[in-house]
Amino acid sequence: xxxxxxxxxxxxxxxxxxxxxxxxxxxxxxxxxxxxxxxxxxxxxxxxxxxxxxxxxxxxxxxxxxxxxxxxxxxxxxxxxxxxxxxxxxxxxxxxxxxxxxxxxxxxxxxxxxxxxxxxxxxxxxxxxxxxxxxxxxxxxxxxxxxxxxxxxxxxxxxxxxxxxxxxxxxxxxxxxxxxxxxxxxxxxxxxxxxxxxxxxxxxxxxxxxxxxxxxxxxxxxxxxxxxxxxxxxxxxxxxxxxxxxxxx
Amino acid sequence: xxxxxxxxxxxxxxxxxxxxxxxxxxxxxxxxxxxxxxxxxxxxxxxxxxxxxxxxxxxxxxxxxxxxxxxxxxxxxxxxxxxxxxxxxxxxxxxxxxxxxxxxxxxxxxxxxxxxxxxxxxxxxxxxxxxxxxxxxxxxxxxxxxxxxxxxxxxxxxxxxxxxxxxxxxxxxxxxxxxxxxxxxxxxxxxxxxxxxxxxxxxxxxxxxxxxxxxxxxxxxxxxxxxxxxxxxxxxxxxxxxxxxxxxxxxxxxxxxxxxxxxxxxxxxxxxxxxxxxxxxxxxxxxx
Numbered sequence: 001x002x003x004x005x006x007x008x009x010x011x012x013x014x015x016x017x018x019x020x021x022x023x024x025x026x027x028x029x030x031x032x033x034x035x036x037x038x039x040x041x042x043x044x045x046x047x048x049x050x051x052x053x054x055x056x057x058x059x060x061x062x063x064x065x066x067x068x069x070x071x072x073x074x075x076x077x078x079x080x081x082x083x084x085x086x087x088x089x090x091x092x093x094x095x096x097x098x099x100x101x102x103x104x105x106x107x108x109x110x111x112x113x114x115x116x117x118x119x120x121x122x123x124x125x126x127x128x129x130x131x132x133x134x135x136x137x138x139x140x141x142x143x144x145x146x147x148x149x150x151x152x153x154x155x156x157x158x159x160x161x162x163x164x165x166x167x168x169x170x171x172x173x174x175x176x177x178x179x180x181x182x183x184x185x186x187x188x189x190x191x192x193x194x195x196x197x198x199x200x201x202x203x204x205x206x207x208x209x210x211x212x213x214x215x216x217x218x219x220x221x222x223x224x225x226x227x228x229x230x231x232x233x234x235x236x237x238x239x240x241x242x243x244x245x246x247x248x249x
Numbered sequence: 250x251x252x253x254x255x256x257x258x259x260x261x262x263x264x265x266x267x268x269x270x271x272x273x274x275x276x277x278x279x280x281x282x283x284x285x286x287x288x289x290x291x292x293x294x295x296x297x298x299x300x301x302x303x304x305x306x307x308x309x310x311x312x313x314x315x316x317x318x319x320x321x322x323x324x325x326x327x328x329x330x331x332x333x334x335x336x337x338x339x340x341x342x343x344x345x346x347x348x349x350x351x352x353x354x355x356x357x358x359x360x361x362x363x364x365x366x367x368x369x370x371x372x373x374x375x376x377x378x379x380x381x382x383x384x385x386x387x388x389x390x391x392x393x394x395x396x397x398x399x400x401x402x403x404x405x406x407x408x409x410x411x412x413x414x415x416x417x418x419x420x421x422x423x424x425x426x427x428x429x430x431x432x433x434x435x436x437x438x439x440x441x442x443x444x445x446x447x448x449x450x451x452x453x454x455x456x457x458x459x460x461x462x463x464x465x466x467x468x469x470x471x472x473x474x475x476x477x478x479x480x481x482x483x484x485x486x487x488x489x490x491x492x493x494x495x496x497x498x499x500x501x502x503x504x505x506x507x508x509x510x511x512x513x514x515x516x517x518x519x520x521x522x523x524x525x526x527x528x529x530x531x532x533x534x535x536x537x
Contacts (some may be wrong), residue, residue, distance in 0.1 A: 001250075063498030168497045175459030187483070214482040222480040231475060232311055234436070234468035236459060237494040245420045247488040 002229045003028040006076035008125035010059055010116060011085035013040040015191030016136070018191050020083050020221035021045070032072040034059065035086065050125075059086040059112035062119075069119035080168065081228040082120045082133045084113055089193045090156040102155040110161035113166060117181065119235035121174050130178030133170070134227045137163040137185040137239060150197035151205075160185075164239055171237030180236040182227045187243025188214040210245025251478035252277040254380075255325035257317050257369055259335035259361070260309050262289035264440035265385070266334030268470035270294055273332075274301060276474075281321040283308065283335065283365075308335040308361030314368035322372055327431045329380040330477040333362040333371045336385055338442045342396035351404040358408035363415060370428055379427030381481070383473045386413045386434035386488045391496040398450040409434075413488050420486030429485040433472045434493025438464040459494030481527070 007024055011017035013035035024031050030051045035041040036058035048054055055071045057064030072079045088108040090101060112137045124131040138160035140152040147153020152160070164181055170181040187207035188194055194214070197205070204213050223242045226232055241249065256273055260266030261282035271281050273296070279300045284290045286471050297303055302324045306313040315351070321328050321336035335355040341350060353446035366382045373380050387409035389401040396402020401409070412432055419430040437443055443463070469491045475481055476489065 041421055050302075171494045172459045176461060178460070180460075210420045210485050211427070211429070211483065212425055219483040222482070223484065226475050226480055231471040232491075233471075234460065234464040234491045234493045235472070235489065237497050238488055238490050240484065241487045242483045244483045245417075248417045248486050 001027065002225055004030075005080035005228070006030045006032075006072055006078050007081045007228065008032045008034065008067070008072055008079060008116065008120060009083045009085070009089060010034045010112075012042055013037050015085065015193065016186065016189060016217045016220040016224070017083070017085035018044060019064075019217035020085065020224055023218070024083075025227060030076045031140065032075065032107060034064065034068045034069050058108075059084075059116060060107040061076070062115055065112070065115035065119040068116065070085055071125050072120075073123050078127050078129050079120050079123045080129060080131050080213050082116055082131075083224050083228060084133070084135050085224075086112060086116075087136060087159075087193075089196065090153050091147055091150050091196055092152050092153050092155075097147070097153055097155050102158075103153035105161045107160070109156070110162040110166065113163050114170075117166075120168070121177075121179055124179050125174075125177050131180075132228045132232070133179065133181045134224045135163050135167055135170055135181070135182045135183040136224075137161070139185055139187040139241065139243040139246050141185065142243075142249040149201040150194070151201055167239070168237045175236060180227075180232070182232070182235060182238045182240065184220060184223045184227065185239050185241045185243065186215065186220045187241075187246040189217055189220055190214060191217055208246055209243065213244065215242070215244060250276060251474055251480075255279045255281075255321060255327050255364065256330040256332060256476070256477065257281045257283065257328060258386075259283040259317070259365055261334070262286060262293045262368075264334070264442060265435065265438060265466045265469045265473070268466040269332045269334060270301075272467070272470055272474050279325045281317060281324065283313070283317050295420035298337070307357075308365055309337075309357040310332075311360075311364055311416055311478050313361070314366075316493070316519045317365055318368035318372050321369070324526070327376060327378060328369045328372050329378060330402035331382045332477065333365055333382070334385045334473075335361060336442075336467070337405075339402055340396050340400060340445070341402045341404070343403050343453045346396070348403050349528050351407075354404035354408050355372070355411065358405075359391075359411040359415065362412060366419065367493045369424060370426075373428060374426050380428040381477045382416075382423075382430070383476045384412045384416055384418070384430070384432045385409075385469075385473075386416075386432035388434055388436040388490060388492040388495050391490075398447045400446065400450055416488065417486040420528050424485060429476075429481070429482055431476045431481070431486070432488040433469050433476060434490045436464055436468040436490070438466055438469060440466050445517050454495065457495050458492065462493065464491060464493055464499040
């Protein structure tokens with residue numbers, strides 16, 4: 001049972017992040033929740049309590065990542081884990097994707113993943129906490145989705161492909177401190193992000209998965225929480241494909 | 250929390266399989282434990298109880314799969330999951346691995362896992378039970394371990410590569426029945442299998458892992474039980490590496506101790522020796 005830990009959850013106002021935050025709170029953990037949509041974050045989780053702190057902001061900015069880590073240290077005195085789900089979707093194809101869009105997506109999805117990992121690891125190392133960091137990639141990296149049907153385009157899949165390798169670099173760097181770094185790589189999930197999918201893209205995603213369906217955010221959150229827990233104590237630098245058998249890799 | 254389920258565990262008398270069986274029993278599940286020796290099963294898990302049944306059988310024997318499924322159904326009335334941990338290790342390198350040895354390893358590690366899983370899943374489909382199958386891969390498939398020094402050789406790594414692909418095929422086949430199939434792929438784990446590693450190989454394994462140590466049998470076991478549970482409800486066809494960050498899919502294992510040149514010279518000496526034996530044999534034939 002995962003309980004009594006201090007966890008930062010990003011992208012917490014909706015989708016997988018919201019499901020993860022709700023389950024962590026229900027399990028008796030302390031959480032700092034971040035999301036770019038401050039209003040929605042407050043609407044979903046209400047006001048702060050002794051177990052719940054809110055630190056909304058843009059995760060592509062160092063100030064947000066460092067601020068969320070400081071918030072957890074001030075409130076709870078330690079950070080045991082990070083569950084990082086904040087991401088921006090980009091469904092446009094290569095013809096429409098320009099330099100600005102590509103850089104924007106990479107900054108949020110990949111640089112943001114690095115910044116929150118760095119901020120949390122610094123606090124963990126300082127306090128001697130053997131924590132766990134969980135990032136989020138995407139099953140679209142396996143299928144090389146071209147964009148255009150609501151599914152991720154080149155900027156999105158590249159940003160998520162970067163996460164697959166970032167975890168290896170950080171796992172190697174943080175290993176001697178006993179800090180583990182892994183990611184889940186979700187297939188298609190019922191969230192606001194995939195609400196942009198065309199009906200054809202959605203039903204095709206369900207049919208292509210061996211399990212014949214798309215997933216609930218709670219199923220993705222469950223995998224992330226397993227990676228946060230000591231039950232995965234010898235797992236690091238690893239990607240768990242939570243895609244229902246959509247693609248293997 | 251995975252509990253109140255009926256699970257077949259092979260390789261249950263030692264190492265990761267034993268830890269799986271213990272963990273499942275501790276969480277209130279029913280276990281049919283399979284291993285070649287009944288004595289070692291009793292030693293590992295204790296005598297049979299209402300929740301624990303023992304079956305002394307070799308998974309390389311094609312009759313073991315149906316026998317295990319029948320025993321589990323008879324004892325518990327249903328099967329919810331299978332954990333295949335029975336496996337043979339072979340550290341022989343390619344020079345001493347014969348076709349017979351290769352087949353012996355594939356039979357136990359790949360065919361055995363397939364036959365046991367198939368027999369169990371047939372009972373699950375028949376009863377409309379959604380569940381999961383876990384097989385055992387190996388981190389050695391990432392590094393292409395050549396054998397020698399205690400580490401797996403070509404037969405072992407090929408068998409574990411086979412498992413890694415088998416779970417994908419069966420995940421596709423059984424997905425429509427709500428049955429998930431995954432592999433847990435341990436790195437170097439403290440067990441009877443790795444007890445014969447050379448000191449060099451053990452140190453290299455610990456130092457090579459970014460967590461700086463070998464794994465404990467309980468660690469892959471916890472992963473296996475997680476994969477059985479609904480907590481992994483959207484994970485199928487997947488291999489989860491529980492290797493402490495030993496190899497990230499690309500690390501090459503050099504073929505032997507000493508410099509590469511020494512290895513090269515040793516191979517040349519070996520080739521000359523075996524060729525001369527063959528020549529002698531041919532000469533003998535022509536004389537007779």
